[in-house]
Amino acid sequence: MARPRSFDEAKILTAVVDAFWTQGYERTSTRDLVKCTGLNQPSLYNAFGDKRSLYRRSLEHYLECSVRQRIQRLEGFSDAGMAVTGFFAEVLDRTLNDPFHRGCLLVNSALEASADDADLRQAVAEELETIRSFFESRLLVFRVQRDGFLAIDAKQGAHHLLSVLLGVRVLARMNPDPACVTDAIEIALNSLGLPPLALCDIH
The missing domain is CATH 1.10.357 (Tetracycline Repressor; domain 2)
Known part of the structure; x- marks a missing residue:
């Protein structure tokens, strides 16, 4: 049985969004992602995949919390x-x-x-x-x-x-x-x- 995650996924994705949003995909390093999330690299990538996968997950999180919620409300x-x-x-x-x-x-x-x-x-x-x-x-x-x-x-x-x-x-x-x-x-x-x-x- 997989161990339950000991972190708030939404909070982690929000931190990742801020990193990619501020610096862009190419300029955001693995070290930046580790620093902003507080997770070590193995934990981060085991949970979300590689950098590209993490970018896609963070973009989806951004769209859901920003664009889609705005449209739904309006x-x-x-x-x-x-x-x-x-x-x-x-x-x-x-x-x-x-x-x-x-x-x-x-x-x-x-x-x-x-x-x-x-x-x-x-x-x-x-x-x-x-x-x-x-x-x-x-x-x-x-x-x-x-x-x-x-x-x-x-x-x-x-x-x-x-x-x-x-x-x-x-x-x-x-x-x-x-x-x-x-x-x-x-x-x-x-x-x-x-x-x-x-x-x-x-x-």
């Missing part, structure tokens, strides 16, 4: 337009208030994934599709709530919002001018007739 908004605006308001808040300028681990993974890492590229593509689908579904409801009015086709609008999101998250890694990312989001929202950021209080 899907409960009665005002579909505010759900989309709320999504971007939270992204903007994280972008401007992260002292390490880490951006988004999902987007960073897309940028770091090598051409021969088909599994990681597929995982990233599937998660981006989840976000795009959220945008499209909210825009379809928003159109109904606004008596059929929507500036452009919902699918096209979702593609546009996803593109803006990715651009903002890349800019986030460069310590961007707040006005630059705010304007990019506001123009995207305005082009679809969505509520402005000023109407969304995320605190």
